[in-house]
Amino acid sequence: MQVYSYLVSLLVGLVIGSFLNVVIYRVPRHESLVRPGSHCPGCGASIRWFHNIPVASWLALRGRCRDCNTRISVRYPLVEAITGVAFVLAYARFGLDxxxxxxxxxxxxxxxxxxxxxxxxxxxxxxxxxxxxxxxxxxxxxxxxxxxxxxxxxxxxxxxxxxxxxxxxxxxxxxxxxxxxxxxxxxxxxxxxxxxxxxxxxxxxxxxxxxxxxxxxxxxxxxxxxxxxxxxxxxxxxxxxxxxxxxxxx
Ligand SMILES: [Zn+2]
Structure with a gap:
Protein backbone atom coordinates (compact mmCIF):
# COMPACT_ATOMS: atom_id res chain seq x y z
CA MET A 1 0.00 0.00 0.00
CA GLN A 2 2.84 2.35 0.93
CA VAL A 3 4.59 1.79 -2.42
CA TYR A 4 1.35 2.64 -4.17
CA SER A 5 1.08 5.95 -2.25
CA TYR A 6 4.64 6.90 -3.20
CA LEU A 7 3.91 6.08 -6.82
CA VAL A 8 0.80 8.29 -6.81
CA SER A 9 2.86 11.12 -5.19
CA LEU A 10 5.47 10.76 -7.93
CA LEU A 11 2.87 10.87 -10.71
CA VAL A 12 1.12 13.91 -9.21
CA GLY A 13 4.53 15.61 -8.89
CA LEU A 14 5.46 14.84 -12.51
CA VAL A 15 2.17 16.21 -13.83
CA ILE A 16 2.39 19.34 -11.66
CA GLY A 17 6.02 19.70 -12.77
CA SER A 18 4.86 19.63 -16.38
CA PHE A 19 2.40 22.43 -15.58
CA LEU A 20 5.21 24.35 -13.80
CA ASN A 21 7.17 24.39 -17.06
CA VAL A 22 4.26 26.32 -18.57
CA VAL A 23 4.13 28.64 -15.51
CA ILE A 24 7.89 29.27 -15.66
CA TYR A 25 7.72 30.17 -19.34
CA ARG A 26 4.48 32.14 -19.43
CA VAL A 27 4.05 33.98 -16.10
CA PRO A 28 7.01 36.34 -16.61
CA ARG A 29 5.79 36.97 -20.19
CA HIS A 30 2.27 37.72 -18.93
CA GLU A 31 0.78 35.01 -21.13
CA SER A 32 -2.28 32.91 -20.35
CA LEU A 33 -1.59 29.64 -18.56
CA VAL A 34 -4.32 27.74 -20.39
CA ARG A 35 -4.36 29.02 -23.96
CA PRO A 36 -2.88 28.24 -26.36
CA GLY A 37 -1.93 24.65 -25.49
CA SER A 38 1.70 23.52 -25.33
CA HIS A 39 3.53 24.06 -28.58
CA CYS A 40 7.04 23.65 -29.92
CA PRO A 41 9.11 26.86 -29.46
CA GLY A 42 10.76 26.14 -32.83
CA CYS A 43 7.98 25.40 -35.34
CA GLY A 44 4.89 26.15 -33.25
CA ALA A 45 3.45 22.65 -33.82
CA SER A 46 1.09 21.85 -30.99
CA ILE A 47 2.24 19.04 -28.77
CA ARG A 48 -0.01 15.96 -28.91
CA TRP A 49 -1.08 14.61 -25.56
CA PHE A 50 0.92 11.40 -26.06
CA HIS A 51 4.04 13.51 -26.61
CA ASN A 52 3.35 15.45 -23.45
CA ILE A 53 3.98 12.74 -20.89
CA PRO A 54 6.38 14.06 -18.23
CA VAL A 55 10.03 13.00 -18.60
CA ALA A 56 9.15 9.91 -20.68
CA SER A 57 8.24 11.87 -23.83
CA TRP A 58 11.41 13.92 -23.71
CA LEU A 59 13.45 10.72 -23.38
CA ALA A 60 11.48 8.92 -26.12
CA LEU A 61 11.94 11.84 -28.55
CA ARG A 62 15.57 12.22 -27.41
CA GLY A 63 15.03 15.88 -26.52
CA ARG A 64 13.90 16.99 -29.96
CA CYS A 65 10.65 18.23 -31.48
CA ARG A 66 8.97 15.44 -33.48
CA ASP A 67 8.07 17.85 -36.28
CA CYS A 68 11.06 20.14 -36.79
CA ASN A 69 13.83 18.47 -34.79
CA THR A 70 14.43 21.61 -32.70
CA ARG A 71 16.31 20.73 -29.53
CA ILE A 72 14.05 20.83 -26.48
CA SER A 73 15.90 21.90 -23.34
CA VAL A 74 16.73 19.28 -20.72
CA ARG A 75 15.27 21.83 -18.30
CA TYR A 76 11.74 20.57 -19.07
CA PRO A 77 12.20 16.97 -17.88
CA LEU A 78 14.45 18.25 -15.09
CA VAL A 79 11.72 20.51 -13.65
CA GLU A 80 9.30 17.56 -13.86
CA ALA A 81 11.73 15.18 -12.16
CA ILE A 82 12.63 17.64 -9.37
CA THR A 83 8.95 18.23 -8.62
CA GLY A 84 8.17 14.50 -8.72
CA VAL A 85 10.96 13.59 -6.31
CA ALA A 86 10.16 16.48 -3.95
CA PHE A 87 6.49 15.42 -3.87
CA VAL A 88 7.51 11.86 -2.91
CA LEU A 89 9.77 13.19 -0.13
CA ALA A 90 6.96 15.43 1.15
CA TYR A 91 4.62 12.44 1.28
CA ALA A 92 7.31 10.44 3.10
CA ARG A 93 7.56 13.25 5.65
CA PHE A 94 3.87 14.00 6.32
CA GLY A 95 1.95 10.94 5.11
CA LEU A 96 -1.75 11.01 4.33
CA ASP A 97 -2.35 14.43 5.85
ZN1 LIG B 1 9.01 21.89 -33.69
Missing part, protein backbone atom coordinates in the same frame (compact mmCIF):
# COMPACT_ATOMS: atom_id res chain seq x y z
CA UNK A 98 -3.37 17.95 4.85
CA UNK A 99 0.25 18.94 5.61
CA UNK A 100 1.30 17.00 2.51
CA UNK A 101 -1.05 19.03 0.35
CA UNK A 102 0.28 22.31 1.80
CA UNK A 103 3.86 21.09 1.27
CA UNK A 104 3.10 20.14 -2.36
CA UNK A 105 1.54 23.53 -3.05
CA UNK A 106 4.52 25.28 -1.42
CA UNK A 107 7.13 23.16 -3.23
CA UNK A 108 5.42 23.75 -6.60
CA UNK A 109 5.48 27.51 -6.02
CA UNK A 110 9.14 27.38 -4.95
CA UNK A 111 10.18 25.43 -8.08
CA UNK A 112 8.42 27.97 -10.31
CA UNK A 113 9.92 30.97 -8.47
CA UNK A 114 13.44 29.49 -8.50
CA UNK A 115 13.49 29.05 -12.29
CA UNK A 116 11.68 32.32 -13.09
CA UNK A 117 14.12 34.28 -10.93
CA UNK A 118 17.06 32.42 -12.45
CA UNK A 119 15.86 33.27 -15.98
CA UNK A 120 14.55 36.81 -15.54
CA UNK A 121 15.78 38.14 -12.15
CA UNK A 122 12.14 38.51 -11.17
CA UNK A 123 10.25 37.00 -8.26
CA UNK A 124 6.67 37.22 -9.55
CA UNK A 125 4.29 39.02 -7.21
CA UNK A 126 1.45 37.12 -8.89
CA UNK A 127 2.81 33.96 -7.26
CA UNK A 128 4.23 35.09 -3.92
CA UNK A 129 1.44 37.32 -2.63
CA UNK A 130 -1.48 34.94 -3.25
CA UNK A 131 0.87 32.19 -2.01
CA UNK A 132 1.56 34.07 1.23
CA UNK A 133 -2.15 34.62 1.82
CA UNK A 134 -3.19 31.03 1.05
CA UNK A 135 -0.20 29.69 2.97
CA UNK A 136 -1.05 31.70 6.06
CA UNK A 137 -4.70 30.59 5.91
CA UNK A 138 -3.65 26.94 5.62
CA UNK A 139 -1.09 27.22 8.43
CA UNK A 140 -3.59 28.87 10.79
CA UNK A 141 -6.25 26.28 9.92
CA UNK A 142 -3.87 23.38 10.55
CA UNK A 143 -2.20 24.86 13.66
CA UNK A 144 -4.83 27.11 15.29
CA UNK A 145 -2.98 27.10 18.63
CA UNK A 146 0.24 28.39 17.08
CA UNK A 147 -1.26 30.79 14.56
CA UNK A 148 0.98 33.60 15.86
CA UNK A 149 4.11 31.63 14.96
CA UNK A 150 3.21 31.81 11.28
CA UNK A 151 2.24 35.48 11.41
CA UNK A 152 5.49 36.25 13.26
CA UNK A 153 7.51 34.03 10.88
CA UNK A 154 6.06 35.80 7.87
CA UNK A 155 6.42 39.37 9.11
CA UNK A 156 9.74 38.67 10.85
CA UNK A 157 11.34 37.16 7.75
CA UNK A 158 10.10 40.03 5.58
CA UNK A 159 11.41 42.60 8.09
CA UNK A 160 14.78 40.82 8.14
CA UNK A 161 15.01 40.90 4.33
CA UNK A 162 13.89 44.53 4.32
CA UNK A 163 16.69 45.43 6.75
CA UNK A 164 19.19 43.57 4.56
CA UNK A 165 17.94 45.41 1.47
CA UNK A 166 18.51 48.72 3.31
CA UNK A 167 22.04 47.83 4.39
CA UNK A 168 23.11 46.03 1.24
CA UNK A 169 21.73 48.10 -1.63
CA UNK A 170 21.46 46.09 -4.82
CA UNK A 171 21.76 42.81 -2.97
CA UNK A 172 18.12 42.21 -2.15
CA UNK A 173 15.06 43.52 -3.92
CA UNK A 174 11.37 43.96 -3.11
CA UNK A 175 10.78 40.52 -4.66
CA UNK A 176 12.97 38.88 -2.02
CA UNK A 177 11.08 40.72 0.74
CA UNK A 178 7.70 39.57 -0.59
CA UNK A 179 9.04 36.06 -1.00
CA UNK A 180 10.05 36.05 2.69
CA UNK A 181 6.40 36.79 3.58
CA UNK A 182 5.39 33.63 1.71
CA UNK A 183 8.16 31.52 3.26
CA UNK A 184 7.32 32.52 6.84
CA UNK A 185 3.59 32.02 6.30
CA UNK A 186 4.13 28.35 5.49
CA UNK A 187 7.32 27.54 7.40
CA UNK A 188 6.61 29.31 10.70
CA UNK A 189 9.68 29.09 12.95
CA UNK A 190 11.51 27.03 10.32
CA UNK A 191 11.79 30.13 8.15
CA UNK A 192 14.93 30.90 10.19
CA UNK A 193 16.43 27.63 8.99
CA UNK A 194 15.34 28.28 5.38
CA UNK A 195 17.00 31.72 5.38
CA UNK A 196 20.13 30.29 6.99
CA UNK A 197 20.35 27.55 4.33
CA UNK A 198 19.72 30.10 1.56
CA UNK A 199 22.57 32.34 2.68
CA UNK A 200 24.86 29.36 3.26
CA UNK A 201 24.19 27.84 -0.21
CA UNK A 202 24.18 31.25 -1.91
CA UNK A 203 27.48 32.08 -0.24
CA UNK A 204 29.09 28.81 -1.30
CA UNK A 205 27.89 28.98 -4.91
CA UNK A 206 28.61 32.72 -5.18
CA UNK A 207 32.11 32.14 -3.80
CA UNK A 208 32.79 29.38 -6.32
CA UNK A 209 31.54 31.57 -9.20
CA UNK A 210 33.80 34.42 -8.07
CA UNK A 211 36.82 32.16 -7.65
CA UNK A 212 36.35 30.51 -11.04
CA UNK A 213 35.81 33.98 -12.53
CA UNK A 214 32.44 32.97 -13.97
CA UNK A 215 30.98 36.03 -12.24
CA UNK A 216 32.51 39.28 -11.11
CA UNK A 217 31.72 41.05 -7.87
CA UNK A 218 29.57 43.53 -9.80
CA UNK A 219 27.25 40.92 -11.35
CA UNK A 220 23.83 40.58 -9.82
CA UNK A 221 23.14 37.02 -8.76
CA UNK A 222 19.46 36.13 -8.34
CA UNK A 223 18.80 35.08 -4.75
CA UNK A 224 15.36 33.55 -5.35
CA UNK A 225 16.72 30.10 -6.28
CA UNK A 226 18.56 29.90 -2.94
CA UNK A 227 15.54 31.11 -0.97
CA UNK A 228 13.48 28.47 -2.77
CA UNK A 229 16.00 25.70 -2.15
CA UNK A 230 16.36 26.65 1.53
CA UNK A 231 12.56 26.67 1.84
CA UNK A 232 12.13 23.24 0.26
CA UNK A 233 14.87 21.79 2.50
CA UNK A 234 13.17 23.34 5.55
CA UNK A 235 9.80 21.83 4.59
CA UNK A 236 11.21 18.38 3.86
CA UNK A 237 13.77 18.07 6.65
CA UNK A 238 13.38 21.06 8.99
CA UNK A 239 13.60 19.18 12.29
CA UNK A 240 16.38 16.86 11.10
CA UNK A 241 18.52 19.76 9.85
CA UNK A 242 17.85 21.76 13.02
CA UNK A 243 18.92 18.80 15.20
CA UNK A 244 22.03 18.21 13.09
CA UNK A 245 22.97 21.88 13.39
CA UNK A 246 22.38 22.00 17.15
CA UNK A 247 24.26 18.69 17.45
CA UNK A 248 27.40 20.45 16.23
CA UNK A 249 27.55 22.22 19.59
CA UNK A 250 27.05 19.20 21.86
Missing amino acids: WETLVAWFFIAAMVAIAFIDYDHMIIPTRIVLPGALLGLMASVALHPQQWWMYVAGSLGAAAFMFALAMIWAGGMGPGDIRMALFMGAVLGKYVVLALFMAFLLGGIVGGILLLTKKRSRKDLIPFGPYLALGSVLAVLAGQTLMNAYLGLYH
